[in-house]
Amino acid sequence: xxxxxxxxxxxxxxxxxxxxxxxxxxxxxxxxxxxxxxxxxxxxxxxxxxxxxxxxxxxxxxxxxxxxxxxxxxxxxxxxxxxxxxxxxxxxxxxxxxxxxxxxxxxxxxxxxxxxxxxxxxxxxxxxxxxxxxxxxxxxxxxxxxxxxxxxxxxxxxxxxxxxxxxxxxxxxxxxxxxxxxxxxxxxxxxxxxxxxxxxxxxxxxxxxxxxxxxxxxxxxxxxxxxxxxxxxxxxxxxxxxxxxxxxxxxxxxxxxxxxxxxxxxxxxxxxxxxxxxxxxxxxxxxxxxxxxxxxxxxxxxxxxxxxxxxxxxxxxxxxxxxxxxx
Numbered sequence: 001x002x003x004x005x006x007x008x009x010x011x012x013x014x015x016x017x018x019x020x021x022x023x024x025x026x027x028x029x030x031x032x033x034x035x036x037x038x039x040x041x042x043x044x045x046x047x048x049x050x051x052x053x054x055x056x057x058x059x060x061x062x063x064x065x066x067x068x069x070x071x072x073x074x075x076x077x078x079x080x081x082x083x084x085x086x087x088x089x090x091x092x093x094x095x096x097x098x099x100x101x102x103x104x105x106x107x108x109x110x111x112x113x114x115x116x117x118x119x120x121x122x123x124x125x126x127x128x129x130x131x132x133x134x135x136x137x138x139x140x141x142x143x144x145x146x147x148x149x150x151x152x153x154x155x156x157x158x159x160x161x162x163x164x165x166x167x168x169x170x171x172x173x174x175x176x177x178x179x180x181x182x183x184x185x186x187x188x189x190x191x192x193x194x195x196x197x198x199x200x201x202x203x204x205x206x207x208x209x210x211x212x213x214x215x216x217x218x219x220x221x222x223x224x225x226x227x228x229x230x231x232x233x234x235x236x237x238x239x240x241x242x243x244x245x246x247x248x249x250x251x252x253x254x255x256x257x258x259x260x261x262x263x264x265x266x267x268x269x270x271x272x273x274x275x276x277x278x279x280x281x282x283x284x285x286x287x288x289x290x291x292x293x294x295x296x297x298x299x300x301x302x303x304x305x306x307x308x309x310x311x312x313x314x315x316x317x318x319x320x321x322x323x324x325x326x327x
Contacts, residue, residue: 009023138286203225
């Protein structure tokens with residue numbers, strides 16, 4: 001491949017509520033490097049909203065860094081971690097393959113072979129772009145210890161909540177309920193094999209509860225849904241926001257467990273045998289489900305991202321997965 005100069009266009013978050021596109025010369029690549037042309041990248045709505053707001057707390061600036069991030073929090077920062085593209089140059093066995101990478105939003109980039117994960121041929125790029133979200137859901141299932149026959153409640157019908165719903169509903173005999181304030185999630189829940197309820201209809205009978213709404217009211221609903229000695233798994237990341245946690249009322253008398261699940265580390269129950277690459281490959285395999293196409297609600301042309309993304313992330317529009325399209 002040599003040191004041929006290539007140019008890429010990057011999406012930078014430069015101030016609260018503001019993006020801009022920047023041109024950058026790609027670094028030279030060695031013999032084991034790949035030149036990738038992006039097809040789509042997924043915007044992680046919860047995390048990237050916090051980045052756009054400048055709400056990443058200083059204590060997390062280093063832990064929150066993406067593996068190929070440019071710049072530093074809060075601004076300016078070139079962020080993102082769900083990119084799917086086609087290999088244009090590199091070792092012969094890689095050229096022409098579709099790959100997933102934990103790379104920021106950018107139209108062309110170089111990547112070490114070790115950082116690229118082949119996408120199964122049966123998987124469309126749009127669904128493959130949700131791989132990191134599926135990793136989060138899979139890791140949360142492992143952290144929860146849930147299994148067949150359990151009563152499982154998921155509070156929050158965003159992308160991760162819906163992926164958790166899909167995974168939980170595959171457990172034999174599991175009784176799964178998605179809880180959300182938006183009744184429009186009913187059809188999605190049922191399509192994924194789950195029941196649907198609004199927060200005021202929750203009863204305290206769940207063996208395991210997952211909270212994904214990133215709101216204080218959602219966390220209160222999750223605690224209210226948990227049965228005696230049940231486990232509540234906090235999957236949301238609240239950033240610099242400090243939600244009220246209702247640890248009074250029945251929290252102690254029901255002996256509830258409240259644990260945090262975060263995808264940066266493989267769940268302890270799997271860590272000795274599951275490196276990150278194995279977990280990512282499994283997440284891609286689990287996305288081989290056409291019902292999950294309904295999670296993609298907005299596709300934005302990459303060149304219009306600075307104008308289109310801010311209102312989608314911070315406005316009142318009901319958006320699930322947002323994809324940037326580079327084609």
